[in-house]
Amino acid sequence: MKKWLLNWRLFSLFSLMALLLAGCGKPFLSTLQPAGEVADMQYNLMLLSTAIMVFVIAVVTIIFVYVVIRFRQRKGQENKIPKQVEGSHKLEIIWTVIPILLLIILAVPTVSYTFKLADVKPMNKEKRDKDVVVVNVRANLYWWEFEYPDYGVVTSQDLVVPTDERVYFNLKASDVKHSFWIPAVGGKMDTNTDNKNQFWLEFDSKRAEEAGGIFYGKCAELCGPSHALMDFKVKAVSRAEFDQWIEKMQNAKPVASTDPVVKQGEEIFNKSCIGCHAVTPVDKRPEQARTAPNLANFADRERIAGILEHNEENLKEWLRDPEKIKPGNKMTDTYGKLTEEQIDALTKYLMTLKVE
Amino acid sequence: MSTLARKKGVGAVIWDYLTTVDHKKIAILYLIAGGIFFLLGGLEALVIRIQLAVPNNDFISAGFYNEVLTMHGTTMIFLAAMPLVFAMMNAVVPIQIGARDVAFPFLNALGFWLFFFGGVFLNLSWFLGGAPDAGWTSYASLSLASPTHGIDFYVLGLQISGLGTLIGGINFLVTIINMRAPGMTYMRMPMFTWATFVTSALILFAFPPLTVGLIFMMMDRLFGGNFFDPALGGNTIIWEHLFWIFGHPEVYILVLPAFGIFSEIFATFSRKRLFGYSSMVFATVLIGFLGFMVWAHHMFTVGLGPIANAIFAVATMAIAVPTGVKIFNWLFTMWGGNIRFTTPMMYAVAFIPSFVIGGVTGVMNATAAADYQYHDSYFVVAHFHYVIVGGVVFALLAGAHYWWPKMFGKMLDEKLGKVTFWLFFIGFHLTFFIQHFLGLMGMPRRVFTFLPGQGFETGNLISTVGAFFMAAATVVLLANVVITTVKGKRVGADPWGDGRTLEWAVSSPAPEYNFAQIPLVRGLDAYWIEKMEGKKGLTPAEPLGDIHMPNPSFLPFVISLGLFIAALGFLYNQDYAWGKWVGIVGLLVTLGAMFLRSVIDDHGFHIHKEEIMEAEKKGAGA
Numbered sequence: 001m002k003k004w005l006l007n008w009r010l011f012s013l014f015s016l017m018a019l020l021l022a023g024c025g026k027p028f029l030s031t032l033q034p035a036g037e038v039a040d041m042q043y044n045l046m047l048l049s050t051a052i053m054v055f056v057i058a059v060v061t062i063i064f065v066y067v068v069i070r071f072r073q074r075k076g077q078e079n080k081i082p083k084q085v086e087g088s089h090k091l092e093i094i095w096t097v098i099p100i101l102l103l104i105i106l107a108v109p110t111v112s113y114t115f116k117l118a119d120v121k122p123m124n125k126e127k128r129d130k131d132v133v134v135v136n137v138r139a140n141l142y143w144w145e146f147e148y149p150d151y152g153v154v155t156s157q158d159l160v161v162p163t164d165e166r167v168y169f170n171l172k173a174s175d176v177k178h179s180f181w182i183p184a185v186g187g188k189m190d191t192n193t194d195n196k197n198q199f200w201l202e203f204d205s206k207r208a209e210e211a212g213g214i215f216y217g218k219c220a221e222l223c224g225p226s227h228a229l230m231d232f233k234v235k236a237v238s239r240a241e242f243d244q245w246i247e248k249m250q251n252a253k254p255v256a257s258t259d260p261v262v263k264q265g266e267e268i269f270n271k272s273c274i275g276c277h278a279v280t281p282v283d284k285r286p287e288q289a290r291t292a293p294n295l296a297n298f299a300d301r302e303r304i305a306g307i308l309e310h311n312e313e314n315l316k317e318w319l320r321d322p323e324k325i326k327p328g329n330k331m332t333d334t335y336g337k338l339t340e341e342q343i344d345a346l347t348k349y350l351m352t353l354k355v356e
Numbered sequence: 357m358s359t360l361a362r363k364k365g366v367g368a369v370i371w372d373y374l375t376t377v378d379h380k381k382i383a384i385l386y387l388i389a390g391g392i393f394f395l396l397g398g399l400e401a402l403v404i405r406i407q408l409a410v411p412n413n414d415f416i417s418a419g420f421y422n423e424v425l426t427m428h429g430t431t432m433i434f435l436a437a438m439p440l441v442f443a444m445m446n447a448v449v450p451i452q453i454g455a456r457d458v459a460f461p462f463l464n465a466l467g468f469w470l471f472f473f474g475g476v477f478l479n480l481s482w483f484l485g486g487a488p489d490a491g492w493t494s495y496a497s498l499s500l501a502s503p504t505h506g507i508d509f510y511v512l513g514l515q516i517s518g519l520g521t522l523i524g525g526i527n528f529l530v531t532i533i534n535m536r537a538p539g540m541t542y543m544r545m546p547m548f549t550w551a552t553f554v555t556s557a558l559i560l561f562a563f564p565p566l567t568v569g570l571i572f573m574m575m576d577r578l579f580g581g582n583f584f585d586p587a588l589g590g591n592t593i594i595w596e597h598l599f600w601i602f603g604h605p606e607v608y609i610l611v612l613p614a615f616g617i618f619s620e621i622f623a624t625f626s627r628k629r630l631f632g633y634s635s636m637v638f639a640t641v642l643i644g645f646l647g648f649m650v651w652a653h654h655m656f657t658v659g660l661g662p663i664a665n666a667i668f669a670v671a672t673m674a675i676a677v678p679t680g681v682k683i684f685n686w687l688f689t690m691w692g693g694n695i696r697f698t699t700p701m702m703y704a705v706a707f708i709p710s711f712v713i714g715g716v717t718g719v720m721n722a723t724a725a726a727d728y729q730y731h732d733s734y735f736v737v738a739h740f741h742y743v744i745v746g747g748v749v750f751a752l753l754a755g756a757h758y759w760w761p762k763m764f765g766k767m768l769d770e771k772l773g774k775v776t777f778w779l780f781f782i783g784f785h786l787t788f789f790i791q792h793f794l795g796l797m798g799m800p801r802r803v804f805t806f807l808p809g810q811g812f813e814t815g816n817l818i819s820t821v822g823a824f825f826m827a828a829a830t831v832v833l834l835a836n837v838v839i840t841t842v843k844g845k846r847v848g849a850d851p852w853g854d855g856r857t858l859e860w861a862v863s864s865p866a867p868e869y870n871f872a873q874i875p876l877v878r879g880l881d882a883y884w885i886e887k888m889e890g891k892k893g894l895t896p897a898e899p900l901g902d903i904h905m906p907n908p909s910f911l912p913f914v915i916s917l918g919l920f921i922a923a924l925g926f927l928y929n930q931d932y933a934w935g936k937w938v939g940i941v942g943l944l945v946t947l948g949a950m951f952l953r954s955v956i957d958d959h960g961f962h963i964h965k966e967e968i969m970e971a972e973k974k975g976a977g978a
Contacts, residue, residue, distance in 0.1 A: 052719075085628065117728070
């Protein structure tokens, strides 16, 4: 067979499959609409393995359908005894060797990609390059902390990353095991309680734009009642915007508000909440002391509690009874009963916490 | 002492089953207990699917959902699939190899009662403060953090029932090695016997790691140990390794007997000997062997590093080769045959495409780099349900229909059987096929709900509809069982007409002693050979004589009950002062019963020649 013909066939098969699969899911969430180098590699591997597997299924199906139709018992054959065939060495060899060859075709890119995806040398250099972005991810019961160690910035729930470059991650959990997954951008890696895992992802600027600039992140390891609600969001921005954001975070100063309601809210916060929640992005305390999400840029966030639409009503709902929204969370019952007035004041105050 | 052909009251029947050491009755016990747990696990599955039918559903609470999902997995694997597999093995293997019973009938009963009390203990958790809620894998950090006693029920319940499984496995190994009839060489053993043999070997090597893991966890949770506490030098990843060193072979422990069952059915209803018998044997052994080399593919995302991941990826892919060999051999068993579409054969035929889908997604999961996407998503949920339902459950349903006459002497209704099949087959694909796509679209597994606007609505609804089809199939199956039991007609030795192996040469159900005379096996498919030569019965290998039988015993029940009491006591050790004492009393009951077993001389009894001849005349035997 001419090579171009084979290529053309493979190409059309692949593009047909890609078209079929792309209809699936949302661009900000689906692994079938990859938006970065890692997800691309994994998607290619999916297509290759699917193609091989569809071939296998086709062969089995053809024999299967033929056999089931051709050799079913017909009228008048009730007493027919078919020839008792022992087997066939030739056939056994054929269906041993061909699958082995198919698997070798699959194994080569698998091994190669597995090593590529584990390449975290740049983040572990003695003196790491200044522009290598490293994020320490710490997973906690139903919330995520993102620390940028090279910039001394801590944030939570919304991960901000530069596009079109490799971003490196240190991953760990502080209570039970979780797993860090941004499906559209790349496969997951567990956050263990025992050790630090490392991997990298790359966020493609064009496709990030198509997905609306925000990717959905998920916890992929059962971690308790609210495992399903342990979502986070990823803002993929250009390198320049990222640098700006870091600078703003580094220089964020609490704004002294003149509004008496906000002032009242701040007082309540300082009495009841600040023991766990920091409001400055430059949080120098050790991570053990950081027992709740950093709220420095709370008003800039995408969601309340990682899942609800970001508005005052939902924030009040959350403050009234967090247990109703995220069962098993660690905030419930850590503060006394708040009056509606106090909740209003707190809400007003929290909505002033922004850097942008 | 003989229990032959005697009408008994209800109390006597119950006492008979409580004390029996007869493999055929133990098979029935396994079938009933496993069947009940299967229904329970199915109900749990329905609750899961109802909760996930629509986004933000509040049918059940988040915490309760985790209990249900944990118990669904644990029940289905340990308390439904395992005992049902053991039911098939017990019902068939001793007769298939021409033996009168297993090697250790007493241990056989002990194995069942241990499983039973372990299972009951695990399910007590529903009523005593909450079921385990850390998934059937019970990963260490989460299970240690779980506040209720649920995980303690899991640890102790599985420990007890695991002992039963281990005992059962050893028993079948010894039985198959030692008890084969004259002439039944290894390469003349029926495929189901081979599968049982390899499975038993897997049990022997796979269950001890689980036992060790469960002991560690028991120490951590109940006796102040720190095996899994990283702050004190422990390590949670050790649990994952121990669990999966057991857990992966467990998949093969379930699926190899399924392969065995289908091998029998394909040959019988194609009226042909199994194509490529020796390569089938070799493939079975190879799958069993490779099954121990691949556990870390469940842990690709744990961070074991690219070298480990690459090695385990390639090793996992290798398993596809012997599995493929089996698929093609089954296809070529049918090739040129005279295929009759009985209910068991329907399952067998449907198994091929279903299992192939599960198999190829298995290979896809093996590609480590891409598995980072599949892992812990609904893709994996779809994959393992295709393997376990499409493989194991189909096989158990097929086997139940196929051997029902051999176990109970009556045929299940074929019409209802086919209704069950179609409902189950359609429901199964409807439920699980779409889940591949849900996973790829970014839906993690073990979520108690999902939010609207992420593209998960349609898929989940379809999946829930499918689950109800399977539920309907189960109802029809139950109705079939009841109708058959009440109205079914007694059948002869070979009700399908095409039996090939020894179990079809003895009456249905087989007499207490199986064979009046141990048969001489003259080749593969021993009964078929005799039939083809125009003979009515088997060639005997011994003269007719008195048959030595073991006495029934209540001790297996007592030994297991003791462990049940002990587990209950130690579970409350930290809460109440009496816990420790109840625990000790329980252990004393067990040890006391074991002591009695050791000191009482039990020589069994003989069924006399005359009794046998009389029974055979009435049509008990061949």
